[in-house]
Amino acid sequence: MGAFEEQNAVHRRFDVAHAAPLLLDERGVVAAWTGDAGRLLGYGAAEAVGLAFAGLLVDTDAERFPELVGRCRSDGGWAGLLTARRRDGGALRVMARITPALEGGGPARCLVLLSETGGAPGWAMSRPVLEQMVAGSPVGIAVVDTDLRYVWSNEALTRFGGGSPDQRLGRRLRDVQPGLDAEGIEAQMRRVLASGEPVVGYEHLGRVRSAPRRETAHMMSFTRLDDDHGRPMGVYYTVADVTDRYRARCRLALLDRAGEQLGRTLDVTRTAQELAEVAVPAFADFVAVDLLDCVLRGAEASGPAETVPLRRAGQQSVHPEVPEAMVGVGEVASYLPDSPPVRALVSGRSWRKERLEPRDRRWATHLPVGREATFLQLGLHSVMIVPIRARGVTLGVATFFRRRRQEPFDEEDLDLAEDLVARAAVCMDNARRYTRERDAALVLQRNLLPHRLPELEAVEAAACYRPADELIGLGGDWYDLIPLSGARVALVVGEVPGHGIGAAAAMGRLRTAVRTLAALDLPPEEVLAHLDDLVSSTAWEEGMRPDAEGADAQAVGSCCVYVVYDPVDGRCSMAAAGHPAPALIGPDGAVTFVELPQGPTLGAGGPPFESVELDLVEGSTLALHTDGLLARGEQWAVDADRERLGRALGRRADSLEQRCRAVVEGLVPSRPHDDVALLMARTRRLGAHQVATWELAHDPAVVADARRTAVRQLAEWGLDELASTTELVVSELVTNAVRYTGGPIRLRLIRERSLVCEVFDAGATAPHLRHPRANDEGGRGLLLVSQFTQRWGTRFVPDGKILWAEQALTDAGP
Known part of the structure; x- marks a missing residue:
């Protein structure tokens, strides 16, 4: 050669x-x-x-x-x-x-x-080198002809099942791997043969013959092979097992979805249901969440966990109507003492079983009729039980099941379940704590609000209160109806900024202060002025302390409107501290809003408060409300909000109570962003037969005439049983006016739900109750009045003062 x-x-x-x-x-x-x-x-x-x-x-x-x-x-x-x-x-x-x-x-x-x-x-x-490369590659490689039949494959492809390279020759993918989506894969091959464009990164999920009980993920790429003339000869494809990467991605996606969906509401039951919904069907086929009964009430377990009843808080299944559930949501879930759920609850450790056995018939006790099926009868074959724990407190257990067609739970699945439950547990514990605080605040506020409005002759009143949405928290809105002397009445509505127990406590202090100031019979603007001073001083004292976050400091910025109505003459006076003006509904149904000067909010400082006076027609209705009744928006939307409120107030109803509730339900959602308080009062007038007035001369001799006149009036009213006490009251009050003041004297008797005796004089000083010694000759008049009447006091008016005393009526008469 x-x-x-x-x-x-x-x-x-x-x-x-x-x-x-x-x-x-x-x-x-x-x-x-x-x-x-x-x-x-x-x-x-x-x-x-x-x-x-x-x-x-x-x-x-x-x-x-x-x-x-x-x-x-x-x-x-x-x-x-x-x-x-x-x-x-x-x-x-x-x-x-x-x-x-x-x-x-x-x-x-x-x-x-x-x-x-x-x-x-x-x-x-060279060909030997190429064959060495592809045959020894850890990636599965195969070549199919234009009919998609195998003409060559490497040994690595054998790991996926389907036989050796020799066994694959001449066969289609659907023949060697019936568990895969052969039609989808072959569709990619035909696409490559037709277009010549390679397909890279095609991900397929299925079960291969080498792991029939485990769902696997494969990453595939397809490339067309051409001959020397550019004609398609077949398809060259590669396949790699990316199951671990796929499962890791699925776990991260599940945790991301859990982060988005869990804890969207501060509701324990809703969070438990969200946990079940997140896990099904991506992770499990049936999930049950059982919580300690006390947790659903916002409390903590007070005894051993095994003795505290569990209640089904949430459940979800891949099947409609949840046929696997032994109990329904809200029902008690009773488990055998040594069952896995109880052991997980007591020990705080998770439990997993890959394959349920016939002896694992059921764990629950006291099952309703028709729900006695065993796990295997329900198709449940693999289970995990994870205790729900947060901040060292056990809240319940979450149980995850899989059915026959899925692989059993493994250790990685248990880790994922524990991570998922841990996230949900924090949300549940937050909701539990919030439920406890909200319930405490709600109880506090309901106890501080009027349990029922008093029945008065001056007005017919109704009120409606709706707390804020649970995500915002209970606020400090309040209302009150306060009887005043002379058959008058005070209507009050206010709002404390903030939410929670602090706002409720601040509201209670403000309401108490308003009632105390109302007892002094001060005009509305003076009541707000004293209230403003009180809030400012207490907030300053609170601010001097290092932990200045109390209710007094929270009361700064509170709003209030104070209205006084006199049923004798129909006069109404009112003043506001940063609060919406009341609406006035006429007897004909027409709605207007009072032009009320707005003073500063309480404790904020600013110009003095001003009041307005109105003459109300009998049958007029005053509507006092907090700003939660109006839609929150820009300043330009105030007129539109008032128009909506006006339309709602103008609608008639069978009773004032129904009208009040209809307004709130029509304007306020079931879970508003702010508390809403509405107080409606329909005014009445006292008739001439209920009021008697006499002008008296400034002369000691007039005392006897006043006594006789009063007794005659009582006889006309059918109140003879009050004659002796009334004689004493009239005698002492008129004598006091004659002895210590000058000018005109006026005696007035008012008969409504009580008998009111009033004596007007021009004096500017208030008498004081004395406690005379046994040998004192005088000073016993007001002491006797205080002992024989229900209450008494002094009210200052622009041209003098009024001494009054009130007696309860055992029978109001016709």
């Missing part, structure tokens, strides 16, 4: 395209030169033959060339990168393969194959 036949044989053996061959003798001198070598390095054959090959290399490669020749002879060949020196002096990086050229009995020569690195597809990509 000649040198060049040998070279061509080697070339074919190594399958190196576009390589420049040359032959070296035993000394490393060029013995044969080719045109390809000349074109690559620029030397002619006459110049190159006879040169040492090391002289054609740069210095560093020339120095090590003898070593390379030695390795070639000892190892049977060498391949690597060299830098050759071109005839023009330039350096050229080449890929070189040196292999012995064997000749029988001849000298040991070497064949050198050179190819330029730039743009060369590779110098060692």
Whole structure:
């Protein structure tokens, strides 16, 4: 065999395209030169033959060339990168393969194959090398023809099931892997065959024959193979198992979804149901959440966990109507003493069982009729029970089930379940704590608000209160109806900023202060002025303390409107401290809003409070409300809000109570953003037969006449049983006016639900109750009045004062 036949044989053996061959003798001198070598390095054959090959290399490669020749002879060949020196002096990086050229009995020569690195597809990509690469690849590789039948596959594909490469030949994917979505995969192959565009990163989920009980994920890529004429020959595809990555991604997605959906409301039961809904169907087929009964009430367990009843708080199933549930939501979930749920509840440790057995019939006791099915009868085969714990407190247990068609829960699933439950537990505990605080605030506020409005002759009243949404918290809105002297009545509505127990406590203090100031019979503007001073002073004292977050400090910025109505003459006076003005509904149903000067909020400081007076027609209705009844919006929307309120107030109803509730229900959602209080009062007038007035001369002799006049009036009213006490009251009050004041005196008797005796005089000083000693001759008048009447007092008016005393009526008469 000649040198060049040998070279061509080697070339074919190594399958190196576009390589420049040359032959070296035993000394490393060029013995044969080719045109390809000349074109690559620029030397002619006459110049190159006879040169040492090391002289054609740069210095560093020339120095090590003898070593390379030695390795070639000892190892049977060498391949690597060299830098050759071109005839023009330039350096050229080449890929070189040196292999012995064997000749029988001849000298040991070497064949050198050179190819330029730039743009060369590779110098060692012979078929054996390629087969070694694809056969030993850890990635599954296969080639199918245009009919999608296997023509070649590597051993790595065997790990996915479906048989060895020989068993796959001539078969379709659906024949070797019936558990996969073969139609979807083959659709990708047909798409690649038709378009020539490769498909990369196609993810498929299914069960392969090598793991029939476990759902696996595969990442696949498809590339079309063409012949020398560009015609499709088939599809080359790769497949890798990405199940672990897929499951990790699913876990992260589940936890992200849990973070979005859990705890959206501060409601324990709703959060428990959200936990069940998040886990089904992505993680489990049926989930039950059982919480300690005390937790649902916002409390903590007061005894051993195994003795505290559990109640089903949430459940979810892949099947409609949740057929797996032994109990319904809200029902008591009773478990056997040594059952896994009780053990998990007591120990605080999770429990998992991959396969439920026939002896695991059921754990619950006292099952309703028709719900006695066992786990296996329900198709439940794998279970995990995770205790719900937050901040060291056990709240309940969450149970996760899977059915026959899913793989059993493993340790990774248990870790995920514990993470999921831990997130839900914090939300449940927050909701439990909020429920406890909200219930406490609600009880406090309801106890501080009037339990029922008093029945008065002056007005017919009704009130409606609606607390804020649970995410906002209970606020400090309040209302009151306060009887005053002289058959008058005070109507009050106010609002404390903030929410929670602090706001409720601040509201209670303000309401108490208003009732105390109302007992002094002060005008509305003076009541608000005293209230403003009280809030400012107490807030300042609270601010001097290091823990200045009390109810007094919270009362700063409170709003209030105070209205006084007199049923004798129909006069009404009112003042406001940063509060919406009352609405006035006429007897004909027309609605107007009082033009009331707005004073500053309480404790904020500012100009003095002003009041207005109105004459109300009998049957008019006053509507006092907090700003929660109006929609919150920009300033320009106030008129629109008033228009809506006016329409609601103008609608008639069978009773004032129904009218009041209809207004709130029509304007306020079931869970408003702010508390809402509405107080409605329909005014009445006292008739002439209920009021008697006499002008008296400033003379001591008039006292006897006043007594006789009063007794006659009582006889006309049928109140003879009060005659003796009334004589005493009239005598003492008129005598006090004659003795200590000058000017006119007026006596007035008012008969409503009580008998009121009033004496007006022009004096500017109030009498004081004295406690005389046994030998004192005077000072017993007011003491006797206080002991024989229900209550008494002094009320100042612009031109003097009024001393009054009130007696309860045992029978109001006709």
